[in-house]
Amino acid sequence: MHIPDGFLDTRIWVGAGVLSAGAVAAAVAKTRKVLEDRQVPALGVMAAFIFAAQMVNFPVAGGTSGHLLGGALAAILLGPWSAGLILTTVLIIQMLFFYDGGLTALGANVLNMAVIAPWVAYGTCRLVSNLFRSSAGRTAAIFLASWMSVMAAALAASLEIAFSGTVPLKIVLPAMLGWHALIGIGEGLITVVVVSFVSRLWGLEQPEQKSVAGGEGL
Amino acid sequence: MTRLMDDFLRTGGCPGSFLHRVDPRVKVLAVTGFVTLSASLASRAGLVLAVVFLLALTAAARLPLRWLAGRLLWLLPFAGTMILLFPFITPGEPVWRWEWGALAITATREGWQHALVLSLRVVAAFLAVNFLLATTGLRQVLEALSFFRVPAVFIQMIEFTIRYIFVVADELRRMNTARAARGFVPGKHLFHRHTFRTLGQTVGVLFVRSWERGERIYHAMLARGYTGRVHRKALPPPGGLDLAWGAFILLVALGLHFFDPGTITWLLSWK
Numbered sequence: 001m002h003i004p005d006g007f008l009d010t011r012i013w014v015g016a017g018v019l020s021a022g023a024v025a026a027a028v029a030k031t032r033k034v035l036e037d038r039q040v041p042a043l044g045v046m047a048a049f050i051f052a053a054q055m056v057n058f059p060v061a062g063g064t065s066g067h068l069l070g071g072a073l074a075a076i077l078l079g080p081w082s083a084g085l086i087l088t089t090v091l092i093i094q095m096l097f098f099y100d101g102g103l104t105a106l107g108a109n110v111l112n113m114a115v116i117a118p119w120v121a122y123g124t125c126r127l128v129s130n131l132f133r134s135s136a137g138r139t140a141a142i143f144l145a146s147w148m149s150v151m152a153a154a155l156a157a158s159l160e161i162a163f164s165g166t167v168p169l170k171i172v173l174p175a176m177l178g179w180h181a182l183i184g185i186g187e188g189l190i191t192v193v194v195v196s197f198v199s200r201l202w203g204l205e206q207p208e209q210k211s212v213a214g215g216e217g218l
Numbered sequence: 219m220t221r222l223m224d225d226f227l228r229t230g231g232c233p234g235s236f237l238h239r240v241d242p243r244v245k246v247l248a249v250t251g252f253v254t255l256s257a258s259l260a261s262r263a264g265l266v267l268a269v270v271f272l273l274a275l276t277a278a279a280r281l282p283l284r285w286l287a288g289r290l291l292w293l294l295p296f297a298g299t300m301i302l303l304f305p306f307i308t309p310g311e312p313v314w315r316w317e318w319g320a321l322a323i324t325a326t327r328e329g330w331q332h333a334l335v336l337s338l339r340v341v342a343a344f345l346a347v348n349f350l351l352a353t354t355g356l357r358q359v360l361e362a363l364s365f366f367r368v369p370a371v372f373i374q375m376i377e378f379t380i381r382y383i384f385v386v387a388d389e390l391r392r393m394n395t396a397r398a399a400r401g402f403v404p405g406k407h408l409f410h411r412h413t414f415r416t417l418g419q420t421v422g423v424l425f426v427r428s429w430e431r432g433e434r435i436y437h438a439m440l441a442r443g444y445t446g447r448v449h450r451k452a453l454p455p456p457g458g459l460d461l462a463w464g465a466f467i468l469l470v471a472l473g474l475h476f477f478d479p480g481t482i483t484w485l486l487s488w489k
Binding site for chain 2: 004005006007008009010025028031032039040041042043044045046047048049051052053055056058059060061062063068073077085086088089090092093095096097098099102103104166167168171182185186189190191192193194197198201
């Protein structure tokens, strides 16, 4: 889903860049309040974790495979603000070292994968788990949150590419959403297992840690 | 992955070349400007010139060309997909047609050209970013970014992430090996329950281990007197030669841009 250079119109990438710069600046200010600058080393290790988690491939169908994006996972376990910083860091490193995503498209990629994805996941998870207050409801909330975050990011990327006039909307939209509807299922399944594993462990052993992570009681 | 990162953490090629010594701030600005301008070029001639110019810069910096070719190969699947895909989805003058019963596929000239332009833009931007990182090294790029007021939180996070990617990825590799040794074979589709439970647990364990590692590192740093502030020495002002080099790069980009038909349509579309 990383958009390279040259796929976006100047107006689109500048606009997306301004939006994500604003969101990232808000996250920096917010994280400073919640975490203090001193916790930066811990956030850096979590960014390294997301980077490694994205190397985990899962089977999709017919020999194809997808990989974890980690937006929902980070948002649910660490809170959307920290998730935004972590994913932005991951995207910058991917752009510089692997040319995964372009320099001019960095703003758009940050917007899709480090702002929209975690916030959609966070919002969906809160909404659904407040509606159904049972453990099955919570599982459904986490699954739906992950699926929605992948779809929202894919939708945003398709719209950016289509409005730049690179690929017509009627081609890019079904292709991107169709593929990511499948990827989203894998993302959802893995996120459900990870979150239930981690919350069982933290619930039993270290109840105070979640508040340190800024998970805000999710 | 590890080899690649190592290459960039040390500056590559011959560190004695003039291009390695240009002020990192000038280099960051010049390369960003060049990518910005070349990403919106619309003519094949202009883009080919941009690619040739960047190849010349890379050669002048005496970066190992075999290494560069290896990295360029990474872009092949991506450019290949586009060249195979675009001719069939772009309307225009048909150059090739294939019929099989009711199914007809048409390739268009416009599609080929579109795919070629997009691939050239990606190659140009890749060469520019690659040049910047290989001749500057991550440390100096980050110094330049912090001069341009990128929040210190980010600079530090990038440094910590790079430091621990190796550790966490190694941990993941060990877990993969152990999983394979226990006889795990991944399923073939999304509805293979066992596969997803196993992979989820792998990621879960990795998360908890990383989290605890982060806590340990943080406490160890506190014990050594870490306060969250990192003192950086100010960079000396860039010299005249550095500025002239930056201006030259930007002038080349502007020149390419000026003679590009895309610019004219773009300017007209603003009115």
